[in-house]
Amino acid sequence: LARSMVGLLQWKGVTAKPDDASRRAAAQSFAEAATLMPESPMLRTLAAVSSPYRTVPIKTGVAALAEVDAGLLGALALDGSNALVLRNLERLYDRLGSEYGQTVYETQELKRRLELVKGVAH
Numbered sequence: 001l002a003r004s005m006v007g008l009l010q011w012k013g014v015t016a017k018p019d020d021a022s023r024r025a026a027a028q029s030f031a032e033a034a035t036l037m038p039e040s041p042m043l044r045t046l047a048a049v050s051s052p053y054r055t056v057p058i059k060t061g062v063a064a065l066a067e068v069d070a071g072l073l074g075a076l077a078l079d080g081s082n083a084l085v086l087r088n089l090e091r092l093y094d095r096l097g098s099e100y101g102q103t104v105y106e107t108q109e110l111k112r113r114l115e116l117v118k119g120v121a122h
Contacts, residue, residue, distance in 0.1 A: 003033035027053035044075035
């Protein structure tokens with residue numbers, strides 16, 4: 001819990017716009033917290049959505065989205081009705097649907113996943 005709280009403070013930063021180093025430190029704190037409590041879907045969600053910041057340079061594009069997707073699916077496996085995980089997956093699938101040339105999922109598979117997530121979330 002302490003590592004996740006430190007991560008939240010690092011993520012927000014002390015300024016209105018945190019820098020990449022703050023986000024990287026936060027992502028590392030979230031990953032450590034999730035490692036210490038792998039049964040927590042909330043900690044896994046924090047680790048998943050911040051995962052692109054753990055690398056230098058920061059992962060972007062489809063590679064980053066695929067990593068976030070894998071982490072969120074792991075969190076969902078722990079709690080299939082977790083509203084935060086489902087909302088994050090919905091946002092991710094919406095984003096993948098709008099990304100030109102994304103290759104994480106075929107178009108039909110992406111639509112199916114989005115429908116499933118929306119169906120459970122509502």
